[in-house]
Amino acid sequence: MLFNSFQFAIFFIIVYGLYISFNHKWQNRMLLLASYVFYGAWDWRFLSLIVISTVLDYYCGIFIHESGSEKRRKYFLTLSIVGNLFILGFFKYYDFFAVSLKDLFLVFGVPIDPRLLNIVLPVGISFYTFQTMSYTMDIYRNEMEPTKKFLDFALFVSFFPQLVAGPIERAKHLLPQVLNDRKLSLEKFYEGCYLISWGLFQKVFVADNLSRIVDPVFASGPPYNGAKVLLALYAFAFQIFCDFAGYSNIARGLGKCMGFDIMINFNLPYFSTNPKEFWRRWHISLSSWLRDYLYIPLGGNKRGTVIMYRNLAITMLLGGLWHGAAWTFVLWGAYQGFLLILHRLSKPFLSRIVVKGRIAGRIWFFIRVFMFFHLVCLGWLFFRAQSMLQIADMIKAVIFNFDLHNWQNLTLILINLILCIWFLLLMQLFQFIKNDLFYCFKLHWAVQGMIYFLIFYITLTYGVNNANEFIYFQF
Amino acid sequence: MALTMRMNLYISNFNSKSIKKVFLLSRPFLVCISLFALSELAALNIGERMIDEARQIVRYKRNWSRQKGFFKNKNDNNKFCILFFGNSTTVSGIIPEVLDEYGSGVTSTYNLALPVLPLAPHYFMLKDYIQNNKIPDYIFVEANILTRSVGRSFRGGVLPNYIIQNAGFIEVLHYVCASGNLHILKSYLVPSMAYKREIRNYFISKALKVLPERFSDLHRKLYIWKLSAKEKYPHNWDFVYNNRFIDHEKRRHEVRDIILKSRGYYEFKEFAIIGGKLPDDFIKPEEGDQARDHKNVQEFDPFIYRFLDLAEKEGIKVVVFNKYLMGGRLKKKNRGYLLLDSIRSINNKILFLQNSFEDCYYEPKYFSDPAHLNNRGAKEYTKNIFEGFKAILENTDGL
Numbered sequence: 001m002l003f004n005s006f007q008f009a010i011f012f013i014i015v016y017g018l019y020i021s022f023n024h025k026w027q028n029r030m031l032l033l034a035s036y037v038f039y040g041a042w043d044w045r046f047l048s049l050i051v052i053s054t055v056l057d058y059y060c061g062i063f064i065h066e067s068g069s070e071k072r073r074k075y076f077l078t079l080s081i082v083g084n085l086f087i088l089g090f091f092k093y094y095d096f097f098a099v100s101l102k103d104l105f106l107v108f109g110v111p112i113d114p115r116l117l118n119i120v121l122p123v124g125i126s127f128y129t130f131q132t133m134s135y136t137m138d139i140y141r142n143e144m145e146p147t148k149k150f151l152d153f154a155l156f157v158s159f160f161p162q163l164v165a166g167p168i169e170r171a172k173h174l175l176p177q178v179l180n181d182r183k184l185s186l187e188k189f190y191e192g193c194y195l196i197s198w199g200l201f202q203k204v205f206v207a208d209n210l211s212r213i214v215d216p217v218f219a220s221g222p223p224y225n226g227a228k229v230l231l232a233l234y235a236f237a238f239q240i241f242c243d244f245a246g247y248s249n250i251a252r253g254l255g256k257c258m259g260f261d262i263m264i265n266f267n268l269p270y271f272s273t274n275p276k277e278f279w280r281r282w283h284i285s286l287s288s289w290l291r292d293y294l295y296i297p298l299g300g301n302k303r304g305t306v307i308m309y310r311n312l313a314i315t316m317l318l319g320g321l322w323h324g325a326a327w328t329f330v331l332w333g334a335y336q337g338f339l340l341i342l343h344r345l346s347k348p349f350l351s352r353i354v355v356k357g358r359i360a361g362r363i364w365f366f367i368r369v370f371m372f373f374h375l376v377c378l379g380w381l382f383f384r385a386q387s388m389l390q391i392a393d394m395i396k397a398v399i400f401n402f403d404l405h406n407w408q409n410l411t412l413i414l415i416n417l418i419l420c421i422w423f424l425l426l427m428q429l430f431q432f433i434k435n436d437l438f439y440c441f442k443l444h445w446a447v448q449g450m451i452y453f454l455i456f457y458i459t460l461t462y463g464v465n466n467a468n469e470f471i472y473f474q475f
Numbered sequence: 476m477a478l479t480m481r482m483n484l485y486i487s488n489f490n491s492k493s494i495k496k497v498f499l500l501s502r503p504f505l506v507c508i509s510l511f512a513l514s515e516l517a518a519l520n521i522g523e524r525m526i527d528e529a530r531q532i533v534r535y536k537r538n539w540s541r542q543k544g545f546f547k548n549k550n551d552n553n554k555f556c557i558l559f560f561g562n563s564t565t566v567s568g569i570i571p572e573v574l575d576e577y578g579s580g581v582t583s584t585y586n587l588a589l590p591v592l593p594l595a596p597h598y599f600m601l602k603d604y605i606q607n608n609k610i611p612d613y614i615f616v617e618a619n620i621l622t623r624s625v626g627r628s629f630r631g632g633v634l635p636n637y638i639i640q641n642a643g644f645i646e647v648l649h650y651v652c653a654s655g656n657l658h659i660l661k662s663y664l665v666p667s668m669a670y671k672r673e674i675r676n677y678f679i680s681k682a683l684k685v686l687p688e689r690f691s692d693l694h695r696k697l698y699i700w701k702l703s704a705k706e707k708y709p710h711n712w713d714f715v716y717n718n719r720f721i722d723h724e725k726r727r728h729e730v731r732d733i734i735l736k737s738r739g740y741y742e743f744k745e746f747a748i749i750g751g752k753l754p755d756d757f758i759k760p761e762e763g764d765q766a767r768d769h770k771n772v773q774e775f776d777p778f779i780y781r782f783l784d785l786a787e788k789e790g791i792k793v794v795v796f797n798k799y800l801m802g803g804r805l806k807k808k809n810r811g812y813l814l815l816d817s818i819r820s821i822n823n824k825i826l827f828l829q830n831s832f833e834d835c836y837y838e839p840k841y842f843s844d845p846a847h848l849n850n851r852g853a854k855e856y857t858k859n860i861f862e863g864f865k866a867i868l869e870n871t872d873g874l
Contacts, residue, residue: 006657067566186500193504408700411693445499449506456507457514465658 001041003250003372004204011038012254019258024181028155031058031258035160039123042164046122049087054157056083057132059140061146061153072142080136084129091122095164096325124164126322130289132157135171137293144172152178161254165247167265167285174262182259194452195253201455202246202424204463209238209420211464213413218384224397227404231413233377238421241269244283264437270376271432273368276337278376286322309344313337323383328391332382340373423458425450515666520679522670525723530640537653554583555770556609560597560615561588564798567847568856569615577861595774601782605789615794615828615860616784621818641662652855702845715844736776775821794867796828797857801845802836828863835859 001008013032019027040047060080067073097112105112135156138144162168217224217232248265255262265285272278279287295315301308313334320333355364367371385391404410405446431439440451555578560570565588574584587604589596604611639647640664647663662669673850685693698719699712786793795818815832818825841852848856 106769178731188499190500190504408697412697412701446506447503448503450510452503452507453510453514457667460661460665465661 003039003247005202007041014261014315016257027182027258028152028178031160032151032155032158033161035155035158038160039163042123043197046055046125048089049122049125050158051129051154051436053084053087053132055098056159057136058146058150058153060136062148062472064136064139064240065146077140081133084133088125088129091119091125093321093325095119100327127166128157128163130168130286131171131411133173133404134289134293138171144175147175147179149179157261159255161251161260162248165244165251166283167248167263168289169263169285170289170385171284174260177260184259188259191438191441192256193423194256195249195256197253197452197455199246199249199251199253199464200262201459202242202249205419206424207239207246209462210235210263210417211243211415212451214384215237215392218386218390222390222393222397223401224274225406226398226400226402226414227410228396229394229397230402233381233384233411234381235413235417235420237270237373237377238417240380240383241266241294242424267437268428268432270373271369271428272376273372274338275343275366275375277371279340281338286319289397294318309341312340312344316340321330327388328382328385329393331388332379335379339379344375347414423454476574477497496749505734517715518666518674522666525670525673525677554581555613556611556652557582557584557613557615558601558604558611559584560584560601560614561615561620561798562848563588563602564619567849568799568844568853569860570850570853570857572622573854573857574861577803577858588617594778598778598785603786610789613792613794613864615796616782618795618797618818621795623776639669676723677718680723683720692828699871712839718844744800747820775817779821783825787822789822792826794828795826796825796860797831797835799831799835799837799848799852801842802838826858826867829866830859830863 001011002025011034015030022030022203036047036050039050045093057080059077060083063076064073064080067076092138095116095118097114102112102114112289122332135144135146139155153175156169156171156178159178174204184303205412213235217228245266245281252264263285265283267284269278269282273279277404298311298314299307300311314337316337317330317333320329320336323329353364355361382391385394427440431437434442436442439450443451551748559565559571559576561569566586567585569584569588571584575582578584587597587600589600597616601614604850619734642663644663647660651657651660660667667674679694695713695716698716700717702712706735783793815827818827833858837848837852837855841848841855844848
C-alpha cells in the first residue's frame with residue numbers, strides 16, 4: 001500500500017475516522033492493527049519479523065533495566081543487537097555476502113558454490129530494526145526507562161506512517177507520544193495536510209517525472225554522451241531527494257494529523273557547503289543514529305585524529321552498506337567517508353578564505369553550494385549506477401565525450417528538468433533564506449492559499465498517475 | 476465539514492470564538508479551493524478552444540446519438556452496403572461519397588470508424604446495425620483494430636479524455652467499474668487532467684505571440700526536430716507546427732466540416748450503458764482468449780472471435796485492409812503488415828485488400844498531421860481502397 005495510491009487514501013480516511021472517534025487506549029490499539037494491516041498488505045508473512053523484533057526488544061529492554069549486574073545488562077543488550085542484526089543480515093545481506101565470497105574464492109582459483117536463498121527483501125526492514133535497537137541501547141545507557149505496555153511498544157515499532165521508509169524514530173522521542181494522551185488541533189491538522197500535499201508533490205510530480213529522464217540514461221549501455229549523463233545526474237539528485245523527502249513529509253504529515261510529532265528527516269540538504277553540513281541536513285534520522293550508536297561508541301573524535309578518521313570511514317562505509325546489499329553502495333559510503341575526512345583535513349586551509357562584503361559573501365556562499373552539489377552528484381552516480389563498470393564508463397563519458405552535437409535533445413531534457421524542479425527550488429530558496437521550513441504558514445493567508453493551490457494543482461494534473469514505489473523501500 | 480466540526484470540538488467548546496478561529500485558520504484552504512474551481516472552469520474553456528480532431532469526432536457522434544437524428548440511412552435495398560471499421564486513420568482516410576462515386580452508384584458506403592477505440596465498440600456497433608438495418612454485404616476492417624493495443628483494451632474501450640466527452644456521471648462510473656481504471660473518473664472530475672495537452676498548447680500558443688521571435692524560433696525548431704526525428708522523413712514539417720500552435724482554429728473548423736459534410740456515420744451507442752449494465756457478451760479483459768500474453772504485438776483483441784463469428788453468421792464478407800503511413804516511416808512499424816499470416820490463421824474466409832498491404836505509403840503533402848491524411852490524401856487513399864476492392868471482386872463472385 002503506497003502513500004501515493006488510492007487504496008492508501010481510503011485506508012487513511014477509515015483509520016483517521018476511527019482514530020478521532022476513540023479514546024487514547026483504543027486509538028493505540030486501532031493504530032497497531034492498522035499498522036499491521038498496512039504492512040501485511042505487502043506481504044503478511046514478513047509481519048512475523050516485526051513481531052519477533054518487537055518481542056525481543058520489549059523483553060530485552062525490561063531485562064536490561066531490571067538487571068542488577070553490568071554483565072547481565074550487556075548480555076541482554078548484545079542479545080537485542082545480535083537478534084536484530086541477524087534478521088537484517090539474513091534477509092538483506094546473506095546473498096550479497098555469499099556471492100562476494102564466491103567471487104573472492106574464485107580470484108584465488110578456488111571455486112565454491114554457496115547456496116543462495118533468493119529471498120525477497122522485506123520492505124522497511126532496515127528502518128524498523130534500527131528503530132527498535134535504539135530503544136534497548138537508550139535503556140542500556142540509562143537515557144530512558146522501558147515501557148511495560150507491550151501493545152504500545154508494538155505500536156512504537158510498527159507505527160505505519162514511518163514504518164517502511166523512516167524517519168528512523170528514537171524511542172525517547174516517539175514512545176512517550178505513544179504512551180501519553182495526544183492533543184488534536186486544527187492547526188496541527190492543517191500543518192499535516194500541508195506536509196502530506198508537499199510530500200505528494202515531491203514524490204508524484206518531481207521524483208516520478210524526473211525518473212523519466214534518469215531511467216533511460218542508466219538503462220542504456222555505453223558509449224554514453226557526457227552531457228546527457230550530467231543532466232541525468234542532476235535529475236537523479238533531485239529525484240532521490242524528492243522521493244525520500246516526499247515520503248518523510250507524508251509520514252510527518254500523517255503523524256501530525258493524528259497528533260504525533262515525527263522528526264524532521266531532510267532540512268534543505270542541497271544548500272550545504274560541505275559534507276558535514278550535508279549529513280546534518282540529509283536523512284537526519286539515519287545520520288544521527290549512526291553518530292549516536294556507532295561513531296561515538298567507536299570513540300568519536302575523542303581518541304585522536306587517526307582514530308577519528310578511522311571512525312568516520314567505518315561509520316560511512318556501514319552507512320553505505322545499510323542502503324543496499326551491493327558494492328556500489330559500499331563505494332558510495334566510502335566516498336562520503338572520504339569527503340568527510342577531506343573536509344576535516346582541509347578545514348584549516350578553507351577557514352583562511354575570508355570574503356568581505358555582503359554581496360561577495362553571498363556569491364561565495366552560492367559558489368560553495370554549487371561546487372559541493374557537484375560532489376554530491378558524483379556520489380549519486382555511485383549510488384544509482386548498476387555496476388562498477390557503468391560508473392567508470394559514465395565518468396569517462398563526462399570527461400572525454402561531452403558531446404553537444406545533439407543539442408535539441410539535450411535542450412528538451414534540460415527544459416523538462418527545469419519544469420520539474422522550478423517550484424521546488426523556489427520554495428526551498430524561500431525556506432532557506434528565512435531559515436524556516438514552515439515559512440509558508442507565516443505568509444499572508446491569500447498567498448498561502450495560492451501556494452497550496454499551486455502544489456495541489458501541479459500534483460494532480462502533472463503528477464505521474466500510476467503509483468510508483470518509493471526508492472527507499474528497497475533499503 | 477463533519478471532520479472540521481469534530482476538530483473544532485477538540486479546540487474548545489463550540490462557541491463563536493472557536494468558529495471564528497476555524498474560519499481564520501481555514502482561509503488559505505478556502506482560497507485554494509476557490510482557485511481550483513476557477514482553474515477547472517478555465518480548463519473546460521481551454522479544452523473547448525483547443526479541442527483535437529478525435530475528440531471532436533467522438534463528441535459529435537455522442538451528440539447525434541442523443542438527438543436521435545444522426546443516422547440518415549441513405550441505403551436502399553438495391554445497393555450493396557459497405558461498412559468501414561477502423562481507427563482515426565480510417566476516419567480521416569475513407570470518404571464514403573468518393574467510394575460510392577467509383578462504385579458507379581451501386582454501392583452505399585458508411586464510414587463507421589471510431590478514433591482511438593478498440594474492437595469492442597465496433598463489435599457492438601455492428602451488432603446494433605444488423606439488428607436495425609439491412610444486413611451489410613461487406614465490412615472493411617482496419618487490421619490494426621483487430622490487435623490488442625497494449626493497455627487500451629483493458630480500459631473498457633477508450634482513453635480517458637475521449638471517453639468523457641459529453642458523457643454523464645453514471646456512464647463514466649460504468650466505464651470505471653468495467654475497466655478498473657480510476658483515471659477516467661479523475662479526468663472526468665478534474666478537466667485539467669483530461670485537457671492537459673490542450674492547456675499546454677494553449678499557453679504555448681499564447682506565449683509565442685508575446686515572446687521575442689528567437690524564443691518562438693527555438694520552440695519551432697525543437698518541436699520540428701522532435702517530430703522529424705520520430706518520423707525519419709526529410710520534409711518541411713512547418714505545416715504540423717502551424718496546425719498545432721498557429722492556425723488551430725482554422726484546423727478545427729476544417730475537421731468539423733469534414734465530419735459534417737464528407738463522412739457518413741452511424742449512431743454511436745455507448746456499449747457500457749446498455750440497460751444500465753454491461754452487455755452480456757462484453758468480455759472482461761481477464762476473460763479474453765488472448766488475455767494472457769499481452770506483450771506480443773501480434774496478439775489479437777479479445778473481441779476478434781465474436782466480431783468475425785457475428786459477420787460469418789450473418790453472411791457478411793469481411794475484408795481486412797491496412798492503414799496508410801507516411802512514406803518515410805519504417806515499414807516494420809506498420810503492424811497490420813506483420814499480421815497478415817496471423818489473421819489468416821484465425822479465419823480463412825477473410826479477404827485481404829492486397830494493395831493496402833503492399834503500398835500504403837503517401838507523401839507528406841497528403842497529410843494534415845504525421846498520422847492522418849488531409850482531404851486530398853483521403854481521396855487518393857479511398858481511390859486505392861476501391862482499386863483493391865475491385866481486384867477482390869474480380870477474383871470472387873463480384874458484387
